[in-house]
Amino acid sequence: MKSLLPVLTVVGAILLFWVVSVVPMNMHLTADQAQRDSLTVSPETPAERQAYSGLGLTLQNPGLLSRTYGLERPRLPSPHQVGAEMWDTIFEKRITSRRSLVYHGWVTLSATLLGFVIGTGLGILLAVGIVYNKAMDMSVMPWAIASQTIPILALAPMIIVMLGSIGIQGLFPKAVISAYLSFFPVVVGMVKGLRSPDVMQVDLLRTYSASSAQGFWKLRLPASVPYLFASLKIGISAALVGAIVAELPTGARAGFGARMLVGDQYGQPLVTWAALFGAAITAAALGGFFSLIERLTLRRMGMTAA
Amino acid sequence: MSVNTVIQAQALNLTFETNDGPVHALKDVNLDIAKGDFVSFIGPSGCGKTTFLRCIAGLETPTGGEITVNGMTPDEARRARAYGYVFQAAGLYPWRTIGGNIRLPLEIMGFSKSDQAERVGRVLELVDLAGFEKKFPWQLSGGMQQRASIARALAFAAAILLMDEPFGALDEIVRDHLNEQLLELWARTGKTIGFVTHSIPEAVYLSTKIVVMSPRPGRITDVIDSPLPKERPLDIRDSSEFIEIAHRVRDGLRAGHVDD
Numbered sequence: 001m002k003s004l005l006p007v008l009t010v011v012g013a014i015l016l017f018w019v020v021s022v023v024p025m026n027m028h029l030t031a032d033q034a035q036r037d038s039l040t041v042s043p044e045t046p047a048e049r050q051a052y053s054g055l056g057l058t059l060q061n062p063g064l065l066s067r068t069y070g071l072e073r074p075r076l077p078s079p080h081q082v083g084a085e086m087w088d089t090i091f092e093k094r095i096t097s098r099r100s101l102v103y104h105g106w107v108t109l110s111a112t113l114l115g116f117v118i119g120t121g122l123g124i125l126l127a128v129g130i131v132y133n134k135a136m137d138m139s140v141m142p143w144a145i146a147s148q149t150i151p152i153l154a155l156a157p158m159i160i161v162m163l164g165s166i167g168i169q170g171l172f173p174k175a176v177i178s179a180y181l182s183f184f185p186v187v188v189g190m191v192k193g194l195r196s197p198d199v200m201q202v203d204l205l206r207t208y209s210a211s212s213a214q215g216f217w218k219l220r221l222p223a224s225v226p227y228l229f230a231s232l233k234i235g236i237s238a239a240l241v242g243a244i245v246a247e248l249p250t251g252a253r254a255g256f257g258a259r260m261l262v263g264d265q266y267g268q269p270l271v272t273w274a275a276l277f278g279a280a281i282t283a284a285a286l287g288g289f290f291s292l293i294e295r296l297t298l299r300r301m302g303m304t305a306a
Numbered sequence: 307m308s309v310n311t312v313i314q315a316q317a318l319n320l321t322f323e324t325n326d327g328p329v330h331a332l333k334d335v336n337l338d339i340a341k342g343d344f345v346s347f348i349g350p351s352g353c354g355k356t357t358f359l360r361c362i363a364g365l366e367t368p369t370g371g372e373i374t375v376n377g378m379t380p381d382e383a384r385r386a387r388a389y390g391y392v393f394q395a396a397g398l399y400p401w402r403t404i405g406g407n408i409r410l411p412l413e414i415m416g417f418s419k420s421d422q423a424e425r426v427g428r429v430l431e432l433v434d435l436a437g438f439e440k441k442f443p444w445q446l447s448g449g450m451q452q453r454a455s456i457a458r459a460l461a462f463a464a465a466i467l468l469m470d471e472p473f474g475a476l477d478e479i480v481r482d483h484l485n486e487q488l489l490e491l492w493a494r495t496g497k498t499i500g501f502v503t504h505s506i507p508e509a510v511y512l513s514t515k516i517v518v519m520s521p522r523p524g525r526i527t528d529v530i531d532s533p534l535p536k537e538r539p540l541d542i543r544d545s546s547e548f549i550e551i552a553h554r555v556r557d558g559l560r561a562g563h564v565d566d
Binding site: 198200201203204205206207208209210214218219222223225301302303 | 390
Protein backbone atom coordinates (compact mmCIF):
# COMPACT_ATOMS: atom_id res chain seq x y z
CA MET A 1 0.00 0.00 0.00
CA LYS A 2 3.07 2.20 0.12
CA SER A 3 2.64 2.86 -3.59
CA LEU A 4 -0.97 4.02 -3.20
CA LEU A 5 -0.15 7.67 -2.66
CA PRO A 6 2.21 8.04 -5.66
CA VAL A 7 -0.24 6.16 -7.88
CA LEU A 8 -3.15 8.35 -6.79
CA THR A 9 -1.00 11.43 -7.28
CA VAL A 10 -0.26 10.50 -10.88
CA VAL A 11 -3.90 9.63 -11.58
CA GLY A 12 -4.95 12.92 -9.98
CA ALA A 13 -2.48 14.88 -12.09
CA ILE A 14 -3.74 13.25 -15.30
CA LEU A 15 -7.36 13.95 -14.36
CA LEU A 16 -6.55 17.54 -13.49
CA PHE A 17 -4.81 18.06 -16.84
CA TRP A 18 -7.81 16.51 -18.58
CA VAL A 19 -10.36 18.66 -16.72
CA VAL A 20 -8.41 21.86 -17.34
CA SER A 21 -7.96 21.02 -21.03
CA VAL A 22 -11.71 20.67 -21.52
CA VAL A 23 -12.25 24.45 -21.26
CA PRO A 24 -10.08 25.71 -24.16
CA MET A 25 -10.78 22.64 -26.29
CA ASN A 26 -14.53 23.14 -26.15
CA MET A 27 -14.73 26.92 -25.98
CA HIS A 28 -15.46 27.54 -29.67
CA LEU A 29 -18.30 25.01 -29.68
CA THR A 30 -19.59 26.42 -26.40
CA ALA A 31 -19.57 29.95 -27.76
CA ASP A 32 -21.50 28.88 -30.89
CA GLN A 33 -24.04 27.12 -28.71
CA ALA A 34 -24.32 30.09 -26.36
CA GLN A 35 -24.98 32.35 -29.31
CA ARG A 36 -27.79 30.07 -30.47
CA ASP A 37 -29.14 30.26 -26.93
CA SER A 38 -29.19 34.10 -27.32
CA LEU A 39 -26.40 34.83 -24.88
CA THR A 40 -23.93 37.62 -25.48
CA VAL A 41 -20.68 36.30 -26.85
CA SER A 42 -17.61 38.25 -27.79
CA PRO A 43 -16.56 38.41 -30.59
CA GLU A 44 -19.97 38.10 -32.10
CA THR A 45 -19.50 35.96 -35.23
CA PRO A 46 -18.06 32.45 -35.49
CA ALA A 47 -15.70 33.64 -38.22
CA GLU A 48 -14.24 36.27 -35.95
CA ARG A 49 -13.97 33.76 -33.13
CA GLN A 50 -11.91 31.46 -35.28
CA ALA A 51 -9.08 33.98 -35.05
CA TYR A 52 -8.86 33.32 -31.34
CA SER A 53 -7.23 30.38 -29.67
CA GLY A 54 -9.30 28.35 -27.25
CA LEU A 55 -7.54 30.00 -24.37
CA GLY A 56 -7.95 33.49 -25.81
CA LEU A 57 -11.65 32.96 -26.34
CA THR A 58 -12.01 31.75 -22.76
CA LEU A 59 -10.40 34.95 -21.49
CA GLN A 60 -12.90 36.95 -23.61
CA ASN A 61 -15.87 35.01 -22.22
CA PRO A 62 -15.13 33.83 -18.69
CA GLY A 63 -18.85 33.51 -18.04
CA LEU A 64 -19.12 30.56 -20.45
CA LEU A 65 -16.55 28.50 -18.59
CA SER A 66 -18.94 26.17 -16.81
CA ARG A 67 -20.87 25.56 -20.03
CA THR A 68 -17.81 23.92 -21.63
CA TYR A 69 -18.41 20.88 -19.40
CA GLY A 70 -21.98 20.35 -20.49
CA LEU A 71 -21.87 20.12 -24.28
CA GLU A 72 -23.79 17.30 -25.85
CA ARG A 73 -21.16 16.80 -28.54
CA PRO A 74 -17.96 18.19 -27.09
CA ARG A 75 -14.66 18.15 -28.88
CA LEU A 76 -13.10 16.87 -25.66
CA PRO A 77 -15.59 15.31 -23.22
CA SER A 78 -14.97 15.83 -19.54
CA PRO A 79 -14.27 12.85 -17.29
CA HIS A 80 -17.72 12.91 -15.72
CA GLN A 81 -19.38 12.79 -19.13
CA VAL A 82 -17.31 9.76 -20.17
CA GLY A 83 -18.04 8.17 -16.80
CA ALA A 84 -21.78 8.75 -17.18
CA GLU A 85 -21.77 7.38 -20.74
CA MET A 86 -19.89 4.28 -19.59
CA TRP A 87 -22.17 3.75 -16.62
CA ASP A 88 -25.16 4.06 -18.90
CA THR A 89 -23.88 1.70 -21.61
CA ILE A 90 -22.40 -0.87 -19.24
CA PHE A 91 -24.90 -1.09 -16.41
CA GLU A 92 -28.14 0.46 -17.64
CA LYS A 93 -28.44 -1.43 -20.94
CA ARG A 94 -29.23 -5.10 -21.32
CA ILE A 95 -26.03 -6.80 -22.38
CA THR A 96 -27.72 -8.18 -25.48
CA SER A 97 -28.56 -4.66 -26.63
CA ARG A 98 -26.58 -3.17 -29.48
CA ARG A 99 -26.15 -0.07 -27.36
CA SER A 100 -24.49 -2.00 -24.55
CA LEU A 101 -20.75 -1.59 -24.24
CA VAL A 102 -20.59 -5.04 -22.65
CA TYR A 103 -22.07 -6.52 -25.83
CA HIS A 104 -19.51 -4.76 -28.02
CA GLY A 105 -16.75 -5.60 -25.58
CA TRP A 106 -17.60 -9.28 -25.79
CA VAL A 107 -17.56 -9.20 -29.58
CA THR A 108 -14.04 -7.78 -29.54
CA LEU A 109 -12.92 -9.94 -26.64
CA SER A 110 -14.02 -13.20 -28.26
CA ALA A 111 -12.03 -12.39 -31.41
CA THR A 112 -9.12 -11.33 -29.22
CA LEU A 113 -9.10 -14.57 -27.24
CA LEU A 114 -9.48 -16.81 -30.29
CA GLY A 115 -6.70 -14.92 -32.08
CA PHE A 116 -4.54 -15.03 -28.99
CA VAL A 117 -4.92 -18.79 -28.66
CA ILE A 118 -4.08 -19.28 -32.35
CA GLY A 119 -1.17 -16.83 -32.16
CA THR A 120 0.25 -18.33 -28.99
CA GLY A 121 0.00 -21.87 -30.35
CA LEU A 122 1.61 -20.83 -33.61
CA GLY A 123 4.29 -18.89 -31.76
CA ILE A 124 5.21 -21.84 -29.56
CA LEU A 125 5.33 -24.21 -32.54
CA LEU A 126 7.55 -21.83 -34.51
CA ALA A 127 9.82 -21.35 -31.51
CA VAL A 128 10.22 -25.11 -31.07
CA GLY A 129 10.99 -25.38 -34.78
CA ILE A 130 13.53 -22.57 -34.61
CA VAL A 131 15.29 -24.10 -31.61
CA TYR A 132 15.38 -27.65 -32.95
CA ASN A 133 15.79 -27.11 -36.67
CA LYS A 134 18.81 -25.34 -38.11
CA ALA A 135 17.06 -24.44 -41.37
CA MET A 136 14.10 -22.89 -39.54
CA ASP A 137 16.51 -21.07 -37.25
CA MET A 138 18.11 -19.42 -40.24
CA SER A 139 14.91 -18.72 -42.18
CA VAL A 140 11.90 -18.09 -39.95
CA MET A 141 13.08 -15.29 -37.71
CA PRO A 142 13.75 -12.71 -40.44
CA TRP A 143 10.25 -13.34 -41.83
CA ALA A 144 8.72 -13.06 -38.40
CA ILE A 145 10.44 -9.73 -37.87
CA ALA A 146 9.49 -8.52 -41.35
CA SER A 147 5.87 -9.48 -40.72
CA GLN A 148 5.72 -7.06 -37.81
CA THR A 149 7.06 -4.12 -39.79
CA ILE A 150 4.06 -4.08 -42.13
CA PRO A 151 1.49 -1.60 -40.80
CA ILE A 152 -1.39 -3.70 -39.59
CA LEU A 153 -3.79 -0.95 -40.69
CA ALA A 154 -2.78 -1.64 -44.29
CA LEU A 155 -2.89 -5.37 -43.92
CA ALA A 156 -6.10 -5.79 -41.95
CA PRO A 157 -8.56 -4.80 -44.70
CA MET A 158 -6.76 -7.06 -47.19
CA ILE A 159 -7.01 -10.05 -44.88
CA ILE A 160 -10.69 -9.36 -44.14
CA VAL A 161 -11.53 -8.91 -47.83
CA MET A 162 -9.57 -11.97 -48.95
CA LEU A 163 -11.05 -14.22 -46.29
CA GLY A 164 -14.46 -12.75 -47.05
CA SER A 165 -14.12 -13.64 -50.73
CA ILE A 166 -13.70 -17.30 -49.82
CA GLY A 167 -16.71 -17.11 -47.55
CA ILE A 168 -15.03 -16.70 -44.17
CA GLN A 169 -16.61 -13.87 -42.21
CA GLY A 170 -17.30 -12.66 -38.72
CA LEU A 171 -15.16 -13.71 -35.82
CA PHE A 172 -12.43 -15.65 -37.58
CA PRO A 173 -10.91 -12.96 -39.85
CA LYS A 174 -10.57 -10.66 -36.86
CA ALA A 175 -8.96 -13.49 -34.89
CA VAL A 176 -6.48 -13.97 -37.74
CA ILE A 177 -5.34 -10.37 -37.36
CA SER A 178 -5.12 -10.78 -33.58
CA ALA A 179 -3.05 -13.91 -34.09
CA TYR A 180 -0.85 -12.07 -36.59
CA LEU A 181 0.06 -9.51 -33.94
CA SER A 182 0.29 -11.82 -30.95
CA PHE A 183 2.40 -14.69 -32.30
CA PHE A 184 5.51 -12.54 -32.56
CA PRO A 185 6.24 -11.83 -28.88
CA VAL A 186 5.55 -15.50 -28.15
CA VAL A 187 8.10 -16.63 -30.77
CA VAL A 188 10.75 -14.26 -29.47
CA GLY A 189 10.14 -15.12 -25.81
CA MET A 190 9.89 -18.85 -26.32
CA VAL A 191 13.03 -19.07 -28.46
CA LYS A 192 14.89 -17.29 -25.68
CA GLY A 193 13.23 -19.44 -23.04
CA LEU A 194 13.85 -22.78 -24.76
CA ARG A 195 17.49 -21.76 -25.17
CA SER A 196 17.84 -20.54 -21.58
CA PRO A 197 19.25 -23.77 -20.03
CA ASP A 198 23.01 -23.39 -19.71
CA VAL A 199 25.67 -25.76 -21.06
CA MET A 200 25.99 -27.47 -17.70
CA GLN A 201 22.32 -28.38 -17.53
CA VAL A 202 22.44 -29.73 -21.06
CA ASP A 203 25.60 -31.71 -20.26
CA LEU A 204 23.92 -33.14 -17.18
CA LEU A 205 21.21 -34.63 -19.38
CA ARG A 206 23.89 -36.01 -21.70
CA THR A 207 25.46 -37.88 -18.78
CA TYR A 208 22.07 -39.57 -18.33
CA SER A 209 21.99 -40.39 -22.07
CA ALA A 210 18.66 -38.54 -22.17
CA SER A 211 16.83 -38.39 -25.49
CA SER A 212 16.15 -35.11 -27.21
CA ALA A 213 12.44 -35.43 -26.37
CA GLN A 214 13.27 -35.90 -22.70
CA GLY A 215 15.47 -32.83 -22.87
CA PHE A 216 12.53 -30.88 -24.24
CA TRP A 217 9.89 -31.99 -21.74
CA LYS A 218 12.07 -32.13 -18.66
CA LEU A 219 14.44 -29.21 -19.20
CA ARG A 220 13.73 -26.81 -22.05
CA LEU A 221 9.96 -26.49 -21.73
CA PRO A 222 9.81 -25.92 -17.96
CA ALA A 223 12.79 -23.54 -18.20
CA SER A 224 10.88 -21.46 -20.75
CA VAL A 225 7.77 -20.90 -18.63
CA PRO A 226 8.85 -17.55 -17.12
CA TYR A 227 9.71 -16.32 -20.63
CA LEU A 228 6.37 -17.55 -21.94
CA PHE A 229 4.44 -15.52 -19.39
CA ALA A 230 6.35 -12.36 -20.22
CA SER A 231 5.41 -12.96 -23.86
CA LEU A 232 1.78 -13.80 -23.11
CA LYS A 233 1.28 -10.46 -21.38
CA ILE A 234 2.56 -8.60 -24.42
CA GLY A 235 0.74 -10.98 -26.77
CA ILE A 236 -2.69 -10.53 -25.21
CA SER A 237 -2.60 -6.74 -25.50
CA ALA A 238 -1.31 -7.03 -29.07
CA ALA A 239 -4.22 -9.40 -29.80
CA LEU A 240 -6.71 -6.87 -28.43
CA VAL A 241 -5.23 -4.10 -30.57
CA GLY A 242 -5.41 -6.47 -33.54
CA ALA A 243 -9.09 -7.21 -33.00
CA ILE A 244 -9.95 -3.51 -32.67
CA VAL A 245 -7.93 -2.56 -35.74
CA ALA A 246 -9.66 -5.36 -37.66
CA GLU A 247 -13.02 -3.75 -36.82
CA LEU A 248 -12.02 -0.25 -37.89
CA PRO A 249 -11.57 -0.26 -41.68
CA THR A 250 -14.07 -2.92 -42.56
CA GLY A 251 -17.40 -1.54 -41.52
CA ALA A 252 -17.82 -3.98 -38.67
CA ARG A 253 -21.10 -3.40 -36.93
CA ALA A 254 -20.10 -4.58 -33.49
CA GLY A 255 -17.06 -4.41 -31.25
CA PHE A 256 -14.99 -1.68 -29.63
CA GLY A 257 -13.54 -0.74 -33.00
CA ALA A 258 -16.97 -0.38 -34.54
CA ARG A 259 -18.08 1.84 -31.65
CA MET A 260 -15.04 4.07 -32.06
CA LEU A 261 -15.77 4.45 -35.74
CA VAL A 262 -19.48 5.07 -35.23
CA GLY A 263 -18.75 7.72 -32.60
CA ASP A 264 -16.36 9.40 -35.01
CA GLN A 265 -18.57 9.30 -38.08
CA TYR A 266 -21.80 10.35 -36.39
CA GLY A 267 -20.23 13.04 -34.24
CA GLN A 268 -20.78 11.27 -30.95
CA PRO A 269 -17.45 11.67 -29.18
CA LEU A 270 -18.84 10.21 -25.98
CA VAL A 271 -19.39 6.89 -27.75
CA THR A 272 -15.82 6.91 -29.03
CA TRP A 273 -14.38 7.79 -25.66
CA ALA A 274 -16.44 5.19 -23.83
CA ALA A 275 -15.22 2.54 -26.29
CA LEU A 276 -11.64 3.72 -25.86
CA PHE A 277 -11.85 3.43 -22.11
CA GLY A 278 -13.68 0.13 -22.40
CA ALA A 279 -10.81 -1.23 -24.50
CA ALA A 280 -8.23 0.14 -22.07
CA ILE A 281 -9.99 -1.43 -19.10
CA THR A 282 -10.29 -4.74 -20.95
CA ALA A 283 -6.57 -4.68 -21.78
CA ALA A 284 -5.67 -3.90 -18.17
CA ALA A 285 -7.93 -6.69 -16.93
CA LEU A 286 -6.40 -9.22 -19.35
CA GLY A 287 -2.88 -8.15 -18.39
CA GLY A 288 -3.75 -8.38 -14.71
CA PHE A 289 -5.28 -11.81 -15.23
CA PHE A 290 -2.10 -13.13 -16.83
CA SER A 291 0.05 -11.58 -14.11
CA LEU A 292 -2.04 -13.43 -11.56
CA ILE A 293 -1.77 -16.75 -13.43
CA GLU A 294 1.97 -16.13 -13.78
CA ARG A 295 2.40 -15.58 -10.05
CA LEU A 296 0.37 -18.65 -9.14
CA THR A 297 2.11 -20.87 -11.69
CA LEU A 298 5.64 -19.79 -10.86
CA ARG A 299 4.97 -20.14 -7.15
CA ARG A 300 3.60 -23.61 -7.70
CA MET A 301 6.68 -24.42 -9.76
CA GLY A 302 8.90 -23.12 -6.95
CA MET A 303 10.41 -20.49 -9.25
CA THR A 304 9.75 -17.52 -6.98
CA ALA A 305 10.64 -17.05 -3.37
CA ALA A 306 7.04 -17.05 -2.13
CA MET B 307 45.81 -53.65 -17.07
CA SER B 308 45.04 -55.24 -13.73
CA VAL B 309 41.65 -56.76 -12.94
CA ASN B 310 40.92 -53.85 -10.68
CA THR B 311 41.39 -51.15 -13.27
CA VAL B 312 38.14 -49.32 -14.01
CA ILE B 313 39.44 -46.34 -15.97
CA GLN B 314 42.42 -46.55 -18.26
CA ALA B 315 43.84 -43.85 -20.48
CA GLN B 316 46.63 -44.59 -22.96
CA ALA B 317 48.45 -41.89 -24.89
CA LEU B 318 45.32 -39.78 -24.73
CA ASN B 319 45.38 -36.63 -26.83
CA LEU B 320 42.78 -33.94 -27.30
CA THR B 321 43.29 -30.91 -29.49
CA PHE B 322 40.70 -28.17 -29.82
CA GLU B 323 40.74 -26.27 -33.08
CA THR B 324 40.26 -22.60 -32.28
CA ASN B 325 40.54 -19.41 -34.28
CA ASP B 326 43.96 -18.84 -32.75
CA GLY B 327 45.17 -22.25 -33.90
CA PRO B 328 45.08 -25.64 -32.22
CA VAL B 329 45.02 -25.88 -28.42
CA HIS B 330 46.49 -29.01 -26.87
CA ALA B 331 44.07 -29.60 -24.02
CA LEU B 332 45.52 -33.05 -23.35
CA LYS B 333 48.85 -34.43 -24.53
CA ASP B 334 49.95 -38.06 -24.11
CA VAL B 335 48.00 -38.70 -20.95
CA ASN B 336 48.49 -42.18 -19.46
CA LEU B 337 46.62 -43.11 -16.32
CA ASP B 338 45.13 -46.15 -14.59
CA ILE B 339 42.46 -45.74 -11.99
CA ALA B 340 41.69 -48.76 -9.83
CA LYS B 341 38.35 -49.74 -8.38
CA GLY B 342 37.68 -47.91 -5.11
CA ASP B 343 40.32 -45.25 -5.74
CA PHE B 344 39.73 -41.65 -4.79
CA VAL B 345 41.65 -39.81 -7.49
CA SER B 346 42.12 -36.05 -7.44
CA PHE B 347 43.16 -34.07 -10.49
CA ILE B 348 44.95 -30.89 -9.53
CA GLY B 349 46.56 -28.19 -11.59
CA PRO B 350 46.17 -24.59 -12.72
CA SER B 351 43.37 -23.63 -15.06
CA GLY B 352 43.96 -24.79 -18.62
CA CYS B 353 45.85 -27.90 -17.52
CA GLY B 354 43.13 -30.17 -18.89
CA LYS B 355 41.90 -31.64 -15.61
CA THR B 356 38.25 -30.91 -16.35
CA THR B 357 38.74 -31.94 -19.98
CA PHE B 358 40.14 -35.28 -18.84
CA LEU B 359 37.16 -35.83 -16.55
CA ARG B 360 34.83 -34.98 -19.44
CA CYS B 361 36.68 -37.49 -21.62
CA ILE B 362 36.00 -40.18 -19.04
CA ALA B 363 32.34 -39.17 -19.14
CA GLY B 364 32.21 -39.13 -22.92
CA LEU B 365 31.33 -35.43 -22.93
CA GLU B 366 34.47 -34.74 -24.98
CA THR B 367 35.88 -36.91 -27.72
CA PRO B 368 39.66 -37.43 -27.64
CA THR B 369 41.50 -36.79 -30.91
CA GLY B 370 44.07 -39.50 -30.23
CA GLY B 371 44.91 -42.40 -27.94
CA GLU B 372 42.51 -44.58 -26.10
CA ILE B 373 40.36 -44.39 -23.01
CA THR B 374 38.26 -47.15 -21.52
CA VAL B 375 35.80 -47.18 -18.64
CA ASN B 376 35.02 -50.62 -17.26
CA GLY B 377 36.64 -51.94 -20.43
CA MET B 378 34.14 -50.06 -22.62
CA THR B 379 34.32 -46.83 -24.57
CA PRO B 380 33.12 -43.82 -22.55
CA ASP B 381 29.94 -43.65 -24.66
CA GLU B 382 29.11 -47.27 -23.99
CA ALA B 383 29.96 -46.83 -20.33
CA ARG B 384 27.62 -43.85 -20.12
CA ARG B 385 24.78 -45.83 -21.63
CA ALA B 386 25.54 -48.59 -19.15
CA ARG B 387 25.14 -45.97 -16.38
CA ALA B 388 28.73 -46.44 -15.25
CA TYR B 389 29.10 -43.05 -13.63
CA GLY B 390 27.37 -40.17 -11.93
CA TYR B 391 28.65 -36.67 -12.70
CA VAL B 392 28.70 -33.72 -10.29
CA PHE B 393 29.27 -30.31 -11.85
CA GLN B 394 30.85 -27.14 -10.50
CA ALA B 395 27.46 -25.66 -9.72
CA ALA B 396 24.65 -27.69 -8.22
CA GLY B 397 22.51 -26.96 -11.29
CA LEU B 398 19.32 -28.12 -9.63
CA TYR B 399 16.17 -27.43 -11.65
CA PRO B 400 14.46 -24.59 -9.79
CA TRP B 401 11.01 -25.91 -10.73
CA ARG B 402 11.63 -29.29 -9.15
CA THR B 403 11.77 -30.04 -5.45
CA ILE B 404 14.93 -31.61 -4.04
CA GLY B 405 13.24 -35.00 -4.33
CA GLY B 406 12.12 -34.15 -7.86
CA ASN B 407 15.65 -33.20 -8.85
CA ILE B 408 17.04 -36.47 -7.56
CA ARG B 409 14.27 -38.33 -9.39
CA LEU B 410 15.27 -36.66 -12.69
CA PRO B 411 17.88 -39.24 -13.77
CA LEU B 412 15.67 -42.03 -12.48
CA GLU B 413 12.72 -40.83 -14.59
CA ILE B 414 14.94 -40.52 -17.64
CA MET B 415 16.40 -43.99 -17.12
CA GLY B 416 12.95 -45.46 -16.60
CA PHE B 417 13.03 -46.66 -12.99
CA SER B 418 9.66 -47.63 -11.55
CA LYS B 419 7.82 -45.15 -9.33
CA SER B 420 8.28 -47.19 -6.16
CA ASP B 421 11.95 -47.79 -6.94
CA GLN B 422 12.38 -44.05 -7.50
CA ALA B 423 10.87 -43.16 -4.12
CA GLU B 424 12.99 -45.71 -2.33
CA ARG B 425 16.22 -44.55 -3.99
CA VAL B 426 15.48 -40.87 -3.37
CA GLY B 427 15.02 -41.61 0.33
CA ARG B 428 18.22 -43.61 0.48
CA VAL B 429 20.51 -41.09 -1.23
CA LEU B 430 19.02 -38.15 0.66
CA GLU B 431 20.05 -39.90 3.82
CA LEU B 432 23.52 -40.57 2.40
CA VAL B 433 24.11 -36.84 1.92
CA ASP B 434 22.41 -35.96 5.19
CA LEU B 435 19.41 -34.24 3.62
CA ALA B 436 16.64 -36.48 4.92
CA GLY B 437 13.51 -34.38 5.43
CA PHE B 438 14.34 -31.91 2.63
CA GLU B 439 12.72 -33.92 -0.14
CA LYS B 440 9.77 -31.54 -0.56
CA LYS B 441 11.81 -28.33 -0.36
CA PHE B 442 12.61 -26.28 -3.43
CA PRO B 443 16.29 -25.52 -4.24
CA TRP B 444 16.00 -21.82 -3.31
CA GLN B 445 15.05 -22.87 0.21
CA LEU B 446 18.47 -24.56 0.67
CA SER B 447 21.92 -23.10 1.27
CA GLY B 448 24.63 -23.44 -1.40
CA GLY B 449 26.29 -26.31 0.45
CA MET B 450 23.01 -28.17 0.84
CA GLN B 451 22.24 -27.67 -2.85
CA GLN B 452 25.60 -29.17 -3.79
CA ARG B 453 24.90 -32.12 -1.49
CA ALA B 454 21.57 -32.57 -3.25
CA SER B 455 23.37 -32.60 -6.59
CA ILE B 456 25.70 -35.31 -5.24
CA ALA B 457 22.64 -37.27 -4.16
CA ARG B 458 21.29 -36.87 -7.70
CA ALA B 459 24.53 -38.36 -9.08
CA LEU B 460 24.31 -41.24 -6.61
CA ALA B 461 20.65 -42.05 -7.19
CA PHE B 462 21.13 -44.60 -9.97
CA ALA B 463 23.92 -46.36 -8.07
CA ALA B 464 26.72 -45.93 -10.58
CA ALA B 465 30.00 -47.35 -9.30
CA ILE B 466 31.99 -44.31 -10.46
CA LEU B 467 31.45 -40.76 -9.27
CA LEU B 468 33.02 -37.98 -11.34
CA MET B 469 33.18 -34.60 -9.61
CA ASP B 470 34.29 -31.39 -11.34
CA GLU B 471 35.30 -28.88 -8.65
CA PRO B 472 32.06 -29.55 -6.82
CA PHE B 473 32.95 -27.41 -3.81
CA GLY B 474 34.81 -24.65 -5.67
CA ALA B 475 32.09 -22.06 -5.14
CA LEU B 476 31.61 -22.74 -1.42
CA ASP B 477 33.31 -21.08 1.53
CA GLU B 478 36.09 -22.82 3.43
CA ILE B 479 34.06 -23.95 6.45
CA VAL B 480 31.28 -25.48 4.38
CA ARG B 481 33.92 -27.03 2.16
CA ASP B 482 35.71 -28.71 5.08
CA HIS B 483 32.44 -30.11 6.28
CA LEU B 484 31.50 -31.43 2.84
CA ASN B 485 34.97 -32.94 2.39
CA GLU B 486 34.52 -34.88 5.62
CA GLN B 487 31.08 -36.01 4.52
CA LEU B 488 32.38 -37.02 1.11
CA LEU B 489 35.06 -39.23 2.65
CA GLU B 490 32.44 -40.81 4.86
CA LEU B 491 30.22 -41.42 1.85
CA TRP B 492 33.13 -42.88 -0.10
CA ALA B 493 33.94 -45.24 2.79
CA ARG B 494 30.31 -46.36 3.03
CA THR B 495 29.70 -46.87 -0.68
CA GLY B 496 33.13 -48.00 -1.93
CA LYS B 497 32.74 -45.94 -5.10
CA THR B 498 35.57 -44.99 -7.43
CA ILE B 499 35.79 -41.21 -7.37
CA GLY B 500 37.42 -38.84 -9.86
CA PHE B 501 37.66 -35.39 -8.30
CA VAL B 502 38.85 -32.19 -9.98
CA THR B 503 40.09 -29.42 -7.69
CA HIS B 504 42.61 -26.65 -7.53
CA SER B 505 42.99 -26.73 -3.79
CA ILE B 506 46.10 -28.58 -2.58
CA PRO B 507 44.77 -29.32 0.94
CA GLU B 508 41.50 -30.61 -0.52
CA ALA B 509 43.33 -32.92 -2.94
CA VAL B 510 45.67 -34.28 -0.28
CA TYR B 511 42.95 -34.67 2.33
CA LEU B 512 40.58 -36.60 0.09
CA SER B 513 42.66 -38.70 -2.24
CA THR B 514 44.31 -42.08 -2.40
CA LYS B 515 45.90 -40.94 -5.66
CA ILE B 516 46.77 -37.38 -6.61
CA VAL B 517 47.29 -36.56 -10.28
CA VAL B 518 49.25 -33.34 -10.76
CA MET B 519 48.75 -31.70 -14.14
CA SER B 520 50.19 -28.70 -15.94
CA PRO B 521 49.01 -26.58 -18.85
CA ARG B 522 50.06 -25.84 -22.45
CA PRO B 523 49.93 -28.65 -23.38
CA GLY B 524 47.73 -30.23 -20.72
CA ARG B 525 49.65 -33.18 -19.34
CA ILE B 526 50.30 -35.21 -16.22
CA THR B 527 53.49 -34.21 -14.41
CA ASP B 528 53.23 -36.37 -11.29
CA VAL B 529 51.06 -39.13 -9.85
CA ILE B 530 51.24 -39.46 -6.06
CA ASP B 531 49.89 -42.50 -4.24
CA SER B 532 48.90 -41.19 -0.85
CA PRO B 533 50.26 -43.08 2.16
CA LEU B 534 47.57 -41.55 4.40
CA PRO B 535 45.23 -44.01 6.13
CA LYS B 536 41.64 -44.40 4.96
CA GLU B 537 40.35 -42.99 8.22
CA ARG B 538 41.03 -39.26 8.03
CA PRO B 539 39.93 -36.86 10.74
CA LEU B 540 40.20 -33.19 9.73
CA ASP B 541 43.25 -32.67 11.98
CA ILE B 542 45.23 -35.12 9.85
CA ARG B 543 46.01 -32.01 7.86
CA ASP B 544 48.44 -30.97 10.60
CA SER B 545 50.39 -34.24 10.47
CA SER B 546 53.87 -34.32 8.96
CA GLU B 547 52.86 -36.91 6.36
CA PHE B 548 50.08 -34.67 5.10
CA ILE B 549 52.39 -31.67 4.89
CA GLU B 550 54.96 -33.75 3.06
CA ILE B 551 52.50 -34.82 0.39
CA ALA B 552 51.24 -31.28 0.07
CA HIS B 553 54.83 -30.20 -0.52
CA ARG B 554 55.27 -32.74 -3.25
CA VAL B 555 52.08 -31.60 -4.94
CA ARG B 556 53.19 -27.99 -4.71
CA ASP B 557 56.57 -28.87 -6.20
CA GLY B 558 54.88 -30.71 -9.02
CA LEU B 559 52.65 -27.74 -9.73
CA ARG B 560 55.59 -25.35 -9.66
CA ALA B 561 57.70 -27.54 -11.97
CA GLY B 562 54.94 -27.60 -14.56
CA HIS B 563 54.18 -23.93 -14.25
CA VAL B 564 55.43 -21.69 -17.00
CA ASP B 565 54.90 -18.09 -16.10
CA ASP B 566 54.06 -16.46 -19.35
